[in-house]
Amino acid sequence: MWPGSPAPLGAHWDGTGTNFALWSAGASAVDLCLFDPDGTESRHRLQETTHQVWHGRLAGVGPGQRYGYRVHGPYDPGAGSRWNPAKLLLDPYARAVDGELALDPALFGFRPDGVDAASPDPRDSAPFVPRGVVVHDSFPWDGDRRPATPWSDTVIYEVHVKGATMRHPDVPPALRGTYAGLAHPAFVEHLQSLGVTAVELLPVHQFVSEPHLLRRGLTNYWGYNTLGYFAPHAGYSSAGSGGAQVTEFKAMVKALHAAGIEVVLDVVYNHTAEGDSTGPTLSLRGIDNPGYYRLDGANRARYTDYTGCGNTLDVRRPQVLAMLMDSLRYWVTEMHVDGFRFDLAAALARSMHDVDRLSAFFDVVHQDPVVSQVKLIAEPWDIGEGGYQVGNFPPLWTEWNGKYRDTVRDVWSGARVGVRDLAYRLTGSSDLYRSDGRRPFASVNFVTAHDGFPMADLVTYEHKRNEANGEDNRDGESHNRNWNCGVEGPTDDPEVTALRARQVRNHLATLLLSTGVPMLTAGDELGRTQGGNNNAYCQDNEISWIDWEAVDGELLEFVSRLVAVRRGAPVLRQEAFFEGHEIPGTGGTRDVAWFAPGGGQLTTAEWFDGGLQTVGMYLDGRGIRHRDARGRRVVDDSYLVQLHAGPDPVTVHLPGPPWADGYEFVVSTEYPTGVPPRPAVVAPGPIEVPARCVWLLRVLRRP
Numbered sequence: 001m002w003p004g005s006p007a008p009l010g011a012h013w014d015g016t017g018t019n020f021a022l023w024s025a026g027a028s029a030v031d032l033c034l035f036d037p038d039g040t041e042s043r044h045r046l047q048e049t050t051h052q053v054w055h056g057r058l059a060g061v062g063p064g065q066r067y068g069y070r071v072h073g074p075y076d077p078g079a080g081s082r083w084n085p086a087k088l089l090l091d092p093y094a095r096a097v098d099g100e101l102a103l104d105p106a107l108f109g110f111r112p113d114g115v116d117a118a119s120p121d122p123r124d125s126a127p128f129v130p131r132g133v134v135v136h137d138s139f140p141w142d143g144d145r146r147p148a149t150p151w152s153d154t155v156i157y158e159v160h161v162k163g164a165t166m167r168h169p170d171v172p173p174a175l176r177g178t179y180a181g182l183a184h185p186a187f188v189e190h191l192q193s194l195g196v197t198a199v200e201l202l203p204v205h206q207f208v209s210e211p212h213l214l215r216r217g218l219t220n221y222w223g224y225n226t227l228g229y230f231a232p233h234a235g236y237s238s239a240g241s242g243g244a245q246v247t248e249f250k251a252m253v254k255a256l257h258a259a260g261i262e263v264v265l266d267v268v269y270n271h272t273a274e275g276d277s278t279g280p281t282l283s284l285r286g287i288d289n290p291g292y293y294r295l296d297g298a299n300r301a302r303y304t305d306y307t308g309c310g311n312t313l314d315v316r317r318p319q320v321l322a323m324l325m326d327s328l329r330y331w332v333t334e335m336h337v338d339g340f341r342f343d344l345a346a347a348l349a350r351s352m353h354d355v356d357r358l359s360a361f362f363d364v365v366h367q368d369p370v371v372s373q374v375k376l377i378a379e380p381w382d383i384g385e386g387g388y389q390v391g392n393f394p395p396l397w398t399e400w401n402g403k404y405r406d407t408v409r410d411v412w413s414g415a416r417v418g419v420r421d422l423a424y425r426l427t428g429s430s431d432l433y434r435s436d437g438r439r440p441f442a443s444v445n446f447v448t449a450h451d452g453f454p455m456a457d458l459v460t461y462e463h464k465r466n467e468a469n470g471e472d473n474r475d476g477e478s479h480n481r482n483w484n485c486g487v488e489g490p491t492d493d494p495e496v497t498a499l500r501a502r503q504v505r506n507h508l509a510t511l512l513l514s515t516g517v518p519m520l521t522a523g524d525e526l527g528r529t530q531g532g533n534n535n536a537y538c539q540d541n542e543i544s545w546i547d548w549e550a551v552d553g554e555l556l557e558f559v560s561r562l563v564a565v566r567r568g569a570p571v572l573r574q575e576a577f578f579e580g581h582e583i584p585g586t587g588g589t590r591d592v593a594w595f596a597p598g599g600g601q602l603t604t605a606e607w608f609d610g611g612l613q614t615v616g617m618y619l620d621g622r623g624i625r626h627r628d629a630r631g632r633r634v635v636d637d638s639y640l641v642q643l644h645a646g647p648d649p650v651t652v653h654l655p656g657p658p659w660a661d662g663y664e665f666v667v668s669t670e671y672p673t674g675v676p677p678r679p680a681v682v683a684p685g686p687i688e689v690p691a692r693c694v695w696l697l698r699v700l701r702r703p
Contacts, residue, residue, distance in 0.1 A: 004057030006050040009326070010093030010230070011067060013136045017059035022069055022091060023052055023319055024288045026081065029072040030054040033088060034065060035131055043070070052319075064242055066098055066131040067091070071287050075120040077110065080290035080300035082281065084109040084120040087129075090228060090283040092323060094132030094206075095330075097231045098241040101208040101282075102128040103215065109281035129282060130208070130227070135243040139250040144336060147262050149197045151375070151398065151441035151517060152575045152626075155563055156264070157196040158449060159522035160222070161204060161236045166545040178238040179248045183255035191261055194525060194556075195563035198262035198375075200341055202450055204249070205265075206231040208273050211280060213538050216470040221540040222450060224343060225273040225309070227282060229327040232335075253336050262338035264375055265331060269313060269324050270347035270382065276310030277302050292320055306347040306384035315348050315361050324348075325364055328371045339375025341400070346389045347382040362394055372396060377444055391432030398517060401429055401443040408447050408510050409458070409481035411613075411645050412503060412692070419615040420607045423594060426617055426641070428515035430577045439575055443516035447507045448524055453534045455524035458482045459503040461489060465532030468539060476535030489532065502692060505558055505669035506645075509694040512562040513641050515574055525559040527552030554672035561674050565666060565696065571619045571636040575626040583623040587658030589638075591623030599653030613646040614689070618659060618699075638699035639666075644689045654697070656684030662700035669694045 004019045012019050020032050032044045046054040068090060073083030087109055090097065101107075106123035165171045165181035175181040182199075191199065203223035213220055223233065237245035253263050274285045284292040294304040294314045303311040314320050331337045342348065348361045365371055380389040380399045390402050404425045410417045424431050428440025448455050453464075462484045464476045485499045504527075511518050522528075523546045530536050536544045566572050578592035594602045595616035606612055621636030628634055640663060644650055654663055664681050667674040670690050681700065689695065 001044050001047065002057040002059065003048045004055045006048075006053035006055045008093075009053065009323075010091060010095065011065075011132060011134045013062050013134055017057050018061040018065065018134050019055065019057045020046070020067070021053050021055040022046070022071075022287065023291075024054060024071055024073075025052040025291050025319075026288050027054065027071045027073045027083060031070040031072075031085065032056065032058075033068045033070055033126070034058075034061065035067065039127075041126060061134065063134050063136040065134040067134065068126070068129075068131050069287070075109075076118070077277070077301040078299075080295045082109055082285055082289040084281060084286055086120065086122050086124055087281040087286050088124070088126040088131070089281070089286045090130060091132040092228065092283055092287070093230055093326070094228050095135040095230050096133035096241070096243045096246055097130045097206040097228050097234055098133050099130040101130060101214075101280075103211055104128040107211070107280035107282070108278075109286060110278075125281070130206070132228075132231075133241070133243050135246055137243065137246045137250070139247055141250070141254070141336065144254050144257055146257055146336065146338060147197065147260050148338075149262055151439070152573045153567070154198055154262075154375075154441070154517050155196045155566070156198050156200050156444065156517060156519040157191060157194070157522060158200045158202070158519055160202045160450065160544070161233075162221075162540070163545045164522060167542070168546070168548045175238050178236050179232070179245070179252040180238045183252040188255065188259045188261070192259055194520075194560050195567060196261065196520065198264050198338070199256065200264040200266060200377075200519070202266050203268055203343075204233050204236065205229055205267065206233050208282070210273070210275065218470060218538040219540050220538060221544055222537040224268050224537070226268045227273045229269070229323065230330055250335060257336070262375070263336075264339040264341055264377070265337050266341045266343060267328075268343045269315070269327075270344040271307040271309040271311050271313060274311060276305065279310055291317060306350060306382045306387065307344050308383045312347055315359075321360055321364055324361075325368060325371065329368070332370050332374055337374075339377065341377040341379065343379050344382040345378035345380055345393070346387045347384070349389075349393075350384070366394075366396055391429070395436060395438055398442045398444050400449075400519075401425075401432070401445055401516070403432065404429060404443060404445045404514070404516070405447055406481055408507065412506050412510070413481055413483040414645070414647070415481070416610045418608065418610040418612050419594075419602075422615070422643075423617070426510070426514045427578050427592060428574070434577050440515045440577055441517050441575065444519050445511055445514050445516040446519040446521070447511050448521045449519070450521065451535070451537075452477060453480060453482065453532075454521060454528050454530055455504050455507060456500075456527050456529045457532055457534070458507070459485055459500040460529070461532040463488065463532070464534040466535050468533060468543065469535060470538075476533075480534065499692070501555070501672065502669055504555065505674065506692060506694050508559055509562060509667065509669050509674075509696070510643070512559075512566050513572060513694070513696060515572070515578075518566075520559070522546060525556050526550075527555050558672065558674040562667060569621075569636055569639065570624055570634050571621040571639060574624060579625075581623075583620055586620065586622060589620050589622075589658055590618070591620050591625075593618040593620075593659070595640075595652075595655055597650055597652045599655055614644045614650050614652060616652065616655075617641040617643070618655070640695075640697040640699060642689060642695040642697065644691070644693050646691060648691050649688050651686050651688050653686050654682065654684045660684060660699040661702045663697040664700055665695065666698050667694070667696040
């Protein structure tokens, strides 16, 4: 064992040996544990410590070597100290992980019998926990072209690596459910035909299943239970877990980039897989518990939990913040990803107790020359007091707009909410994002996500059916702001079936015709169902996987058509907020105008009428405020979006000159593929809009 270097942290091979470095402020000693192919363990005491980093170099140790740590120190849970050398610990900087977590009493650092809580559990956990792998990867990135799609042109597709292709008949069986499966032409071509520009992958950092799930014979499918922030999840690799998962992940990214598709990762830096005070000791808890986690000030044996997952990482501490930033930079520079969606991001912004827009987390992200240049998406809430922060993240950040989801669901479920709030959501939510200088693309608009009902279930079930999760249907959201179209669950009634299909189209049309960044949930364009389960986090089976044999082809055509219309219409994806001002030289039209069913612009009374369920949104393509890269004004066609959420048909008056001399139907949700029958051109004046329907009309003007 040579002295080695305290930097960089982790295990790094230099061609003849490997340097190991681990931060622990409170440890009294650190043993590096190497494992032979047969599992035989050899221990090497790290003799050097520099600035709280324990380090050493072993000649002859190279790529493929499995390793872990045993860290010595005081065991006093009441003081927050949980060092226990009987527990093999994963290097937080490990770039690959091998082995599964096996449920065994040895995983836990405390005495489970409770007889002597002050004494550490002496059983060796090594046979039951994953190990790190020394990795050296020389992936050929030559020719990789990052799409760098502007925010205003972005269409996000939230997708699970495994669920995307596990049932895809055109993906070879050996590749299904893997990074290679996601990169297979059969799936990539689907993304291209759909027109999405970015995939947002549910967590791909190495994760494990919680003990309570393992006891019920279930697993954590979504992956929001991170164990290693630098390692791609080995379970998604078709090539094994000896480091090949790193190469396979990079090949997936390169293939998606070649197809013009960005890769955004859903990352979970708010908590770890070690859970609450009764959870297993797998990594950070045994390395330096008080140095990594927020401990309860009144009882340091417990954790402050803003996440609902048992613990919260203490991002206020320099070493934790450094680990987070090192991880982000690694995934951008080494793995070539294009952005991140931060799970429960409000937990990262808490300074002492409150969510703080000036926290160290924001400061470091904003000044970082690498991370500040990629797409940054916040899930702007956590479960703590004051944790709902939609609209309150600072510039550079976009946000999952939970208010958009709630408003659109309310409108189409028949709630009497009027059109005022809907108008804000359709036009980029200026009430949330304008005051601090952000643009409409700060709003990531969505109606469904992985968490909750998929679109087909949103219009089929009013009550969750989560019995398969083993929690007596207590888990999952009970208030989903949805409507089952009059019948609970599947039905053979053709009228109900047709209504449900139209309601799906209404939700998707609203989403794709709104200013901001639309996010589609994988499978919603195909009619995917989860059978009423709105919390399928533990369902690694047909409940969650996309069924490619049961594809709604008409719905897929409808969504693809709408995405293409959006892509070709700058007025539908503007980079600046609407002003509502008159456009010079147009005879009095405005960049955006709102019309009541009678044909006049909405009055103040109508804006605040909670019973109004019909509105026309006029977008004038001559009033676009942004310019192209050469400074030229962007001019587009003008459109009228006519939205009617009422249960009965309604007669509306389409505005005439100067607004329009006629209208051409582009999309109508009345029809399965959105294509209305001919004639497609209508004159201004009265026209009947069917019940629960969205029209997109292109404005026609005489030369």
